[in-house]
Amino acid sequence: MQSDHTSDYTLVQAARIFDGTGSAPESGKAVLLHGGHVAAIGSESELRAPDGSSVTVKDYGEATILPGLVDGHTHMMAPGDGTPGDVTGAEQDDILLMRALQNARTFLHAGVTTARENGAKNKVGFSLKDGINKGLTEGPEMVISGRPITITGGHFWYCGSEADGIDGVRAEVRKLVKEGADFIKIMATGGSTWSSNRLLPSYTLEEMTVIVDEAHRFGRLTAAHCASMQGIQNALDAGVDMIIHCVFEDETGMYEFNESLAEQLAAANAWVNPTLHVVQAGIDHTERIGYERGWLTEDEQASIDATKRSLETRNESVGKLVKMGVRMIAGSDSPWGAYPPGEFVKEMIALTKAGLSNTEALVSGLSHAAESIAMGESAGMLATNRPGDLLVVGGNPIDDLNALWDIKDVYKSGVRVARPV
Ligand SMILES: [Zn+2]
Missing domain, CATH: 3.20.20.140 (Metal-dependent hydrolases)
Structure with a gap:
């Protein structure tokens, strides 16, 4: 990975990730955002931003990370x-x-x-x-x-x-x-x-x-x-x-x-x-x-x-x-x-x-x-090199879709969206 001093990394982690394809949610993984995109998805213990880069860690605890x-x-x-x-x-x-x-x-x-x-x-x-x-x-x-x-x-x-x-x-x-x-x-x-x-x-x-x-x-x-x-x-x-x-x-x-x-x-x-x-x-x-x-x-x-x-x-x-x-x-x-x-x-x-x-x-x-809608290459699925569009919700929407009401954060193009609370 190339170092880029002009922009930061954000490491997003939560109890589970649902990647949007229909595969069962996975636990113990995190998403690394950089330059508007998903730089990497990997295990929480191993995923790291490059040495010398500045990293913001967002740990949402008992929550689920989904694609936007x-x-x-x-x-x-x-x-x-x-x-x-x-x-x-x-x-x-x-x-x-x-x-x-x-x-x-x-x-x-x-x-x-x-x-x-x-x-x-x-x-x-x-x-x-x-x-x-x-x-x-x-x-x-x-x-x-x-x-x-x-x-x-x-x-x-x-x-x-x-x-x-x-x-x-x-x-x-x-x-x-x-x-x-x-x-x-x-x-x-x-x-x-x-x-x-x-x-x-x-x-x-x-x-x-x-x-x-x-x-x-x-x-x-x-x-x-x-x-x-x-x-x-x-x-x-x-x-x-x-x-x-x-x-x-x-x-x-x-x-x-x-x-x-x-x-x-x-x-x-x-x-x-x-x-x-x-x-x-x-x-x-x-x-x-x-x-x-x-x-x-x-x-x-x-x-x-x-x-x-x-x-x-x-x-x-x-x-x-x-x-x-x-x-x-x-x-x-x-x-x-x-x-x-x-x-x-x-x-x-x-x-x-x-x-x-x-x-x-x-x-x-x-x-x-x-x-x-012909956006299959960029939206609706969490994968490396795709736009950093994420939704983090409390709980597990696979158990109850109403979890989608409990929004912790939304990321658009890798940037956390400021929402009124
Ligand atoms: Zn209509």
């Missing part, structure tokens, strides 16, 4: 307090950017050191990433779509990338790539946006295929919002890399676990980001309104009942898909809807309710999430 968390699905411009997307989408860009900065900091302080931003308005997503990279604000390493590509009046039209027809969608993909999009987010069905219908597919298969081909031609991955089955089918037929929400409902809203579609999902080896907790967060939000007011309107009660049924069927379908070998990743969708920032752990816990073990849920928010 990887949230595969965020919307940093949203408040996460139940405000409808159409209302957020009507706000001024500068306000949205200010909120995004605040949320990005909250994510980082909660241990998320990499986040994939699934769509913001106009330049907000691009500026957020740029600002973090320039050190103007703190936040996770951002992988961004910039704006989701959507049909005229489709889900998230207010973000500014409505595009229709073969030529229109091809041009929009090129425009997004030119502006700096790391991946292309496609709205394959409608969603909560008022002018859209979540049960109906939006793009034709022909349009979807052009979007995916064009994105792949530029080396960009694709991810499609699919709130009903025909959207999933179109996305798979077009070769989309990640299916988001993956709701097994037909165009009338009837749940049906379509075995053949599930088999195609498994065969395609597509990643699925089921976004389970954002559904629960919506239920909790409406129930809280009822509790504070003392009563619920008929519409609110009907919405709670329908959403609870939908969550049950989503849990069931995710459980079945996991058994069929479909790869799940944790992406919170926060702070969309009523899912506040800083609570990514809730999505991992939600995945355990659908059938993942604690270890699998952790991996879905670490190495698998990183791999699914």
Whole structure:
């Protein structure tokens, strides 16, 4: 190892290390950070910084060292307090950017050191990433779509990338790539946006295929919002890399676990980001309104009942898909809807309710999430020469994921993040 007098070493040790791959946690090991990276991982008794270098030793005792968390699905411009997307989408860009900065900091302080931003308005997503990279604000390493590509009046039209027809969608993909999009987010069905219908597919298969081909031609991955089955089918037929929400409902809203579609999902080896907790967060939000007011309107009660049924069927379908070998990743969708920032752990816990073990849920928010967003070489796994992004939590998250709430420290690029206490 070369000596470097201009920067220090930090030796991080704790009762155990979980490396993010799914291997059992190891005890008696420590992580040596230097120059923004993991310089070495080795046994506590042997790991040493080079002679003559200055070393800060951080011993966290009964705690676990993990890689920084990887949230595969965020919307940093949203408040996460139940405000409808159409209302957020009507706000001024500068306000949205200010909120995004605040949320990005909250994510980082909660241990998320990499986040994939699934769509913001106009330049907000691009500026957020740029600002973090320039050190103007703190936040996770951002992988961004910039704006989701959507049909005229489709889900998230207010973000500014409505595009229709073969030529229109091809041009929009090129425009997004030119502006700096790391991946292309496609709205394959409608969603909560008022002018859209979540049960109906939006793009034709022909349009979807052009979007995916064009994105792949530029080396960009694709991810499609699919709130009903025909959207999933179109996305798979077009070769989309990640299916988001993956709701097994037909165009009338009837749940049906379509075995053949599930088999195609498994065969395609597509990643699925089921976004389970954002559904629960919506239920909790409406129930809280009822509790504070003392009563619920008929519409609110009907919405709670329908959403609870939908969550049950989503849990069931995710459980079945996991058994069929479909790869799940944790992406919170926060702070969309009523899912506040800083609570990514809730999505991992939600995945355990659908059938993942604690270890699998952790991996879905670490190495698998990183791999699914083309960050597998730098995030989600602890190994030598990777960026020094660490999360240290009290206790053992393999025994109880709630240990992830007990954050001792977060390290970003080898530097301990100062958090408010
Ligand atoms: Zn989303």
